[in-house]
Amino acid sequence: MNEIMAIAGGTWRRILRMRVVYFLIICVLILIGSAYNYDILSLGMHKQLMMDISLVLNTIAAILITVSITFEIPKELKEGVASTLLSKPLGRTQYLIGKLVGIIITAVVITGLITLGFIFLYNAAFGEVSGSMIKGHMLVMASVMPMAAIGVLFSVFMPEFLAATATVIAIWLAHSVTSLSKIKFLYGGIIPDLNLYNLRAEAVSGIHIGWGYMIAVVIWGIVFSIFATAVASLIFSYKDLK
Amino acid sequence: MNVIETRELTKYYGSLFWKKKEPALDKLSIAIPEGSVFGFLGPNGAGKTTTIRLFMDLIRPTAGEALLFGKPPDDLETKRQIGFLPDNPVFSSYLTAYEFLDICAKLLRVPSSERKKRIEEVVELVKMSKHLHSKLGGFSRGMTQRIGIAQAVLNRPRLLILDEPLVGLDPHGRQELKDIILHQKNSGTNVFFSSHILSDVEKMCDRISILHQGNLLCFGKLEELLSETGSRVHVKHGEDEIIKDLLPEATGTIRLSDGSWELVFQDKPELSKRIKSLAEQHPKAITITPSRENLEDFFFRKIENAKQII
Numbered sequence: 001m002n003e004i005m006a007i008a009g010g011t012w013r014r015i016l017r018m019r020v021v022y023f024l025i026i027c028v029l030i031l032i033g034s035a036y037n038y039d040i041l042s043l044g045m046h047k048q049l050m051m052d053i054s055l056v057l058n059t060i061a062a063i064l065i066t067v068s069i070t071f072e073i074p075k076e077l078k079e080g081v082a083s084t085l086l087s088k089p090l091g092r093t094q095y096l097i098g099k100l101v102g103i104i105i106t107a108v109v110i111t112g113l114i115t116l117g118f119i120f121l122y123n124a125a126f127g128e129v130s131g132s133m134i135k136g137h138m139l140v141m142a143s144v145m146p147m148a149a150i151g152v153l154f155s156v157f158m159p160e161f162l163a164a165t166a167t168v169i170a171i172w173l174a175h176s177v178t179s180l181s182k183i184k185f186l187y188g189g190i191i192p193d194l195n196l197y198n199l200r201a202e203a204v205s206g207i208h209i210g211w212g213y214m215i216a217v218v219i220w221g222i223v224f225s226i227f228a229t230a231v232a233s234l235i236f237s238y239k240d241l242k
Numbered sequence: 243m244n245v246i247e248t249r250e251l252t253k254y255y256g257s258l259f260w261k262k263k264e265p266a267l268d269k270l271s272i273a274i275p276e277g278s279v280f281g282f283l284g285p286n287g288a289g290k291t292t293t294i295r296l297f298m299d300l301i302r303p304t305a306g307e308a309l310l311f312g313k314p315p316d317d318l319e320t321k322r323q324i325g326f327l328p329d330n331p332v333f334s335s336y337l338t339a340y341e342f343l344d345i346c347a348k349l350l351r352v353p354s355s356e357r358k359k360r361i362e363e364v365v366e367l368v369k370m371s372k373h374l375h376s377k378l379g380g381f382s383r384g385m386t387q388r389i390g391i392a393q394a395v396l397n398r399p400r401l402l403i404l405d406e407p408l409v410g411l412d413p414h415g416r417q418e419l420k421d422i423i424l425h426q427k428n429s430g431t432n433v434f435f436s437s438h439i440l441s442d443v444e445k446m447c448d449r450i451s452i453l454h455q456g457n458l459l460c461f462g463k464l465e466e467l468l469s470e471t472g473s474r475v476h477v478k479h480g481e482d483e484i485i486k487d488l489l490p491e492a493t494g495t496i497r498l499s500d501g502s503w504e505l506v507f508q509d510k511p512e513l514s515k516r517i518k519s520l521a522e523q524h525p526k527a528i529t530i531t532p533s534r535e536n537l538e539d540f541f542f543r544k545i546e547n548a549k550q551i552i
Contacts, residue, residue: 002348002349002351003348003349005348006345006348006349007345009345010334010337010341010345013336013337013341014334014336014337017336076334079332080328080330080331080332081332081333081334083295083298083300083328084326084328084331084332084333084390084393085345085346085349086298086299086300087298087299087300087321087324087326087328088321088346088349088350089318089319089321089322089349089350089351090318090321090349091316091318238302240255240295240300240301240302241295241300241301242300
């Protein structure tokens with residue numbers, strides 16, 4: 001566990017030292033806050049608009065952060081940074097899990113900060129906070145787990161730009177399960193259903209979301225992540241490192 | 243127990259469906275006993291780095307096996323006893339030297355109470371204390387090499403594997419590193435290192451092996467390998483007939499300032515007999531002294547012989 005957390009700590013530090021991350025959080029909050037001014041254009045639906053925008057932008061932020069793992073792992077493999085680490089008493093699976101845990105913690109913290117910023121703005125604008133709204137954001141935070149696992153899976157056998165592109169496409173397909181469900185070969189369990197994490201409609205309409213659903217979705221995410229990481233680990237175990 | 247042992251260790255690069263025709267390493271079998279400083283020599287592309295990467299479990303063998311302290315290289319307990327400096331080390335540029343060494347110390351399970359002290363100790367050893375809190379991304383090649391050495395000795399290893407450790411260091415840095423290697427040897431660490439700088443290897447190593455195009459050319463104690471004697475024949479100025487006779491057989495020739503010649507011969511029985519008889523015929527013109535090759539001559543002779551066979 002110490003080894004996994006040591007690797008995770010390195011990923012955490014790397015992302016926190018990227019100024020663009022803070023810029024991303026500020027931009028997202030500015031865009032969320034600006035929804036308040038669309039009261040005329042939205043025919044008085046600016047409250048729902050702000051909620052909707054916050055969930056969409058928080059999801060995009062989560063995707064951007066998780067995709068960064070697809071740059072980090074191939075780069076470390078290419079430059080030989082991973083070799084130095086793996087020459088220590090660190091298993092290849094531990095290395096991958098460490099990267100996964102690092103990106104999950106970082107993405108949860110960043111999406112959590114965006115959620116807190118949104119709650120503050122929403123409360124300041126409308127003087128209320130709803131449970132379904134918070135639960136919607138909680139599921140966005142939970143969605144980083146399967147998304148990061150997809151990123152790790154592609155990173156172990158693809159160069160960085162290809163891995164990033166493949167991850168973005170897979171995440172896009174996974175978010176489009178409802179509209180693309182007719183393409184059966186894609187959705188035979190290979191591509192995860194990230195629509196499970198999309199509670200925009202419920203949050204905007206104020207429909208109650210049960211804790212049972214929340215827990216089931218999180219468990220599903222954990223199971224999928226374990227599966228994807230196990231496949232990544234199997235591929236990685238046969239890989240010759242630079 | 244042998245520190246390192248390989249049995250017909252072979253590596254072909256390529257993918258699952260396609261493999262290169264020539265092996266990067268071909269049936270390497272060596273055994274290095276405890277208490278050695280081992281020099282692993284060979285020209286570029288000989289398979290030195292491939293072998294080291296196989297020892298560190300960074301690449302998988304196509305056939306054969308490598309054992310470190312009697313265990314396979316992927317054994318985590320064994321890895322805990324090894325320090326490794328890769329060829330051309332690259333570390334996470336966004337981390338400071340301290341943060342990087344702290345991650346290494348955690349991976350090596352250095353107790354948290356001891357970690358800071360141990361990091362300061364190794365950084366002091368490689369003379370990088372001033373740069374402990376600087377980012378690795380701003381380090382020169384030599385500074386990175388020093389941090390590489392620091393992370394390799396962080397766990398006080400029983401076996402130190404160094405891939406071209408002297409590359410990238412200035413003469414002063416090279417001397418310091420040689421002192422570190424000798425210090426490690428004196429404190430009971432086994433050292434295995436590859437190098438192109440033969441004079442340094444000759445000074446530091448007690449055992450060597452030479453690799454050429456993936457094949458082992460020789461392996462053993464340096465002293466024994468270099469005692470493969472030859473002879474050095476001094477021929478006085480003006481003895482052109484003798485020179486003409488001997489020159490084609492000589493492996494080395496030097497024309498001295500007084501016009502005399504010095505010819506170097508390998509130890510071949512027939513040739514020795516001929517030289518002896520010539521010396522008896524011309525005792526004033528020829529002086530024979532037994533010669534001991536230096537590592538550089540030995541290395542080039544072995545490589546040349548291998549090229550001729552291939």
